[in-house]
Amino acid sequence: MVIECHGLTKEFRTYKKQPGFLGTLKSFFVREQILNRAVDHFDLLLEPGALVGLLGPNGAGKTTLMKMLTGIIVPSSGKMKVLGFTPSERKLQFRRKIALVMGQKNQLWWDIPAMDSFLLLQKYYEIADGDFKKRVGFLSEMLDVEKVLHIHVRKLSLGERMKLELMASLLHEPEVIFLDEPTIGLDLVAQKNIRDFLRVYQEERQTTILLTSHYMADVEALCSRIVLILGGKKRFDDSITKFSQILGREKFVTFTFERGVDQTSEIWKSHDPKWKFEGRQVELRIPEERLRELSATILNQYPVVDFHTEKMPIERVMSTLISNPHLL
Amino acid sequence: MSMIAFMAYKVNFFLIIIGPALVFFFIKYNLWSAIYSLKEGIQIQGYDFSEMINYQVWVLIVSLLSQGFFSSQLAEDIRLGRISSYLIYPFQFWQFHLASFLGFQTIQMAVAGFTILILFGSDLVQVPTWEILTSGLVMSFVVGLIWFSFQFLIGLSAFWLEETWVLRVILITVTQFLSGSILPLEFFPLWAKDLLSMTPFPYMTHVPVKIFMGAYEGSLPILVGILLLWLGIISLVCGLMWRSGLKRYSAAGM
Known part of the structure; x- marks a missing residue:
């Protein structure tokens, strides 16, 4: 299994504060603690080459799950292995094998052209010059971004930026890719371009992909399996066909x-x-x-x-x- | 990359990197001028006016060389959940910040070098030998590493605290007073000097200044050993704080 989770749970502690100055003063002495279980005893098994859609409304726990699977945050309890590693240990070999693409967050440096960021990523991931050139050529052609590689990122459209973000996360040829709403905010054509790219890339390389999206068109075009998370709990895990028949045939x-x-x-x-x-x-x-x-x-x-x-x-x-x- | 970022805005660069040290020097120059003008030829704790100014000039150089780096960006990145990308890249987080610090130090070295050249042309400072200058520069670099690790430690406190600037102000104030940046340590009572020698503070300014002035009488290798020991202790505390802080990190806003 590429991803294996058993009873994965994440709790966040927050404090309640009454509004106004009096509330601030009161909270200085007495604070009411709120325990929020963002992910609740979640089990997940993903085989190599799977492309699975992780669905759920806002606040369901999808991103928290992604953060745990990539080692960004530490689970409160439960067991998990990704590619045989425990993500929260954040071993360097583990980090070399995964990629996280967040539609709402940039990893490319805003004030420099994408190519400069790629060169930096080449150093980070210790990619040989020959491989780097080959991958940049292949990915930029596939994503049709050859002409914008040398333009400052801040001057590009959202669609072009997203393509370059994807490129940046694939340069080191990760074995598992976590895609958190990769098409958010994009127009219909840009969404379709990203989807088409992902489908072809995944079919060619058999990379394991866990995708979250609020656009069902993404899920329908890419995923054969759906995992539904509601209130932090797994509520469905099966084929997309069975999902579409939940409410009856x-x-x-x-x-x-x-x-x-x-x-x-x-x-x-x-x-x-x-x-x-x-x-x-x-x-x-x-x-x-x-x-x-x-x-x-x-x-x-x-x-x-x-x-x-x-x-x-x-x-x-x-x-x-x-x-x-x-x-x- | 960090060098480019630091120098991107010229006014900011001057205000943040050079400004405070220069302003602080001129305040002290005027203050000591006023004190020494009260009685001609006066010596205070073994320092006449020119020796005091010589001391203060080297304080300026040491502060430029080793105490210019601030960790406010790290604290903000932790608070706003912006360190997430760096947790996925295949290198250690401290390595990234150390590289950023080294970039900053390169600029600081250039600024300090320029300042030293100007001051050598004035009669404010006694020009040291190459050997002394090299020893002072090496020592200042090691002190810079200690300052960086203190700053990193304060930055990491953002895992627990909403605001960390108060800690930074406390560190700067305490360091300036206890390291001999305001008053040479000879002005302190003996018991205070003994007590301070068990902390890293005298090594932050007084000792490197004395090396630049050619007045340090101790063994340099032992001194480097002590500094590395302090560096090890602070780094260890940073490591513990990092591990503990990451358990609390929620990557908010992601």
Whole structure:
């Protein structure tokens, strides 16, 4: 196993303070302590070459888990091994084998061109000149950033910066990559470019990747397995197909009609219809086994001009589970 | 990289690196001028006016050479969770800061060298021999390492404290007073000198100044040994604080 966690727990201690000067004075003598369990007895096994999506709402514990797996913070309890190392020991051999990319945090030096940062990283990771040139050439071509390597980082667009951040974290060819929201804030084209790059890179090198993202398009395009964390606890760990079926094996199909149709017909009633545009569009929840037959009936009997099944069922599953965790 | 960063803003560079030491020197020059003008030819604790100014000039040089580095950036980085990237890179955190300090010291050496050349042209200071100058420079470098480790230690206290500037001010004030930067240690009572000799403070200014003045009578190798011992003790405390602090580190804001 590349990553192995058992009962991993992280607790943070904070203190409550009443507002205002009196509150400050009071907290000087008596402070109410709050114990926040950010990650709670988390188990995780990742095989070599896996690309797993770690999902959860804000504050669920995803980043805390990433921080523990990379050795940035020390767990309160539990056991964990990454590539056979205990991350919190922060051995140099371990650090040479991992990479962490944070969409919200820069590791490139802001005031110098990316190439200068890369040269510094070459020294940090002791990469031979030949290998370094080869990797810079390969990655910059793949990410289409050859023209911006020598421009000050602060002058680049967010998309270009993110590509260069990715490049910086891959120069030492890590065996495990932790990607914490790598597409956050990017436009649709830039998101797609990053996703495409990651997919090709991972397929070619079989690098183990643990990815967190709030964009389900990232997860659907890249991950075959999903781990869901809610309130610090693992609530789901299985294939993306099973994840999309958590709420039942049903398809959400939208039909658009030429004109408004009769909304009182019996055909709609058992499929939880959601009507829009004065009866000119309806979304139905149809059991998988009835999809063909019911769609054919509707297409034959009504003036259908367009119909489609939902594009990303996992997005609906995610939003439903975040608001109703008891469904799991 | 740190050298480029330190020199990026010229006014800042002057204000932070050269300014305080020069201002402090001119205050002391005026103060001692006023004191010695009270009675002509007066000697205080064995120092006449020119010897006192000679002492104070070398205090300025030693402070430029060894006590200019501050750890405010480290404390802020810890508090704001900005050290996370450095925890992932394959080198030790102290190595990064030591490299930054060495970059800073290179600039300080140039500034101090320039100041020494100007002062050698004046009648404020007695020009030492090459041998004495070299001994003084080596000693100042080792003292600089001790100063750096003190600063690193204060920076690490940010794992526990919201603000660390108070500690830095205390360190500077205590060091200036107890190291002989304000008053030569000959002005202290014997019992205080004996007590101070068991701390690293006399070695921070008084002893290197005496070496530059050619007035140090002890053995230099033993002196380096004592300084390295203090360096070892402070580094050990830093190591313990680092290990303990990391357990508290939450990488906030990441």
